């Protein structure tokens with residue numbers, strides 16, 4: 001399709017996200033994809049994404065078979081609040097070629113005990129499936145320059161890949177809990193990284209950066225934290241021995257949070273731990289214009305990857321047909337490229353998203369007053385993407 005005059009080479013969000021040697025199942029005639037719609041806006045954006053993928057595969061010789069599974073609050077509701085990621089879902093995920101996840105969480109489950117929270121299901125999935133690397137590209141599209149709260153000259157041309165470690169850090173460290181000590185409650189979590197965990201995420205960052213600008217900024221807090229000191233030492237060692245061409249720099253996370261706003265163009269690839277990556281990637285979404293535009297790929301050293309927007313279940317707009325489905329659709333493009341070995345079709349999907357933006361369709365999160373664009377809902381945005389795909393494939 002890239003030979004079609006209509007399909008310009010994509011400059012899309014995920015297209016600068018190079019495939020790594022991780023996860024890919026490669027080309028097949030028929031792929032099985034497990035869908036995890038989850039909670040809140042999840043079912044709405046999933047439906048738009050499946051519509052876009054079906055529009056795409058109606059023109060290809062290969063197909064995708066979708067099977068839905070439960071995660072998050074939806075799984076808690078179905079299991080009498082027992083499990084936010086039941087074994088049946090894990091099995092479905094393990095045997096699929098790839099997995100598309102929307103988002104989890106919501107007010108209804110916010111007061112559940114930790115083990116019965118939707119978030120616990122998401123963490124269980126990442127951990128059980130060994131998805132230690134989370135790639136979160138933040139590429140500013142020219143069509144959305146006005147959607148950011150930052151000045152155009154600060155964000156034009158920004159193209160950052162956040163490589164976030166996903167199965168370690170305070171998220172998983174033990175001991176953890178809330179105990180009573182000396183008559184008062186004390187809450188604690190443990191920020192912990194093994195050398196091997198740092199080494200493998202540094203390797204992913206090296207691989208990713210070699211296919212991008214060749215520059216890595218490792219973000220930590222080694223001026224204060226021992227775990228960050230180890231992070232820094234191991235990262236330096238990996239780059240010196242395995243990626244000598246990489247231009248490696250180091251930044252404390254507090255400074256990085258500031259620099260991302262001050263001069264984001266200084267960054268190419270950022271490698272960082274789980275909690276810092278979580279925070280910095282949400283921050284980076286405002287360079288792009290909206291959290292509703294940020295896709296991600298969660299991958300491990302083998303088995304299927306999970307492709308998921310960076311945002312949550314947006315309970316404030318759930319069920320109102322207001323959600324932006326583009327982050328999930330762009331996550332599907334990452335799935336095509338990384339897991340399914342279908343880079344050309346991933347280009348088409350990204351190009352279709354850009355065409356919709358060129359045509360002026362905007363969900364509320366990316367609509368500006370006086371921008372001359374047309375406000376659409378989640379469903380309609382999905383249909384516009386489908387129509388753009390038809391034009392691309394014609």
Ligand SMILES: NC(=O)c1ccc[n+]([C@@H]2O[C@H](COP(=O)([O-])OP(=O)(O)OC[C@H]3O[C@@H](n4cnc5c(N)ncnc54)[C@H](O)[C@@H]3O)[C@@H](O)[C@H]2O)c1
Nearest residue numbers: 103104105106291292310311312313314316317323324365
């Ligand atoms: N990966 C995930 O599933 C994930 C990620 C983050 C938060 N969460 C969960 O989601 C719930 C809500 O968390 P939160 O409010 O802090 O974060 P959120 O990402 O759900 O929402 C933050 C803000 O961004 C908006 N937003 C997010 N995605 C959008 C989209 N696609 N289109 C338009 N607007 C969008 C929301 O309306 C809200 O105003 C919590 O239960 C949280 O734990 C889940």
Ligand SMILES: CC(C)[C@H](C(=O)O)[C@@H](O)C(=O)O
Nearest residue numbers: 105119122123278310311312
């Ligand atoms: C919901 C939560 C567990 C999750 C995280 O912290 O990783 C979310 O914020 C994300 O970014 O995917």
Ligand SMILES: [Mg+2]
Nearest residue numbers: 278279282310
């Ligand atoms: Mg987050």
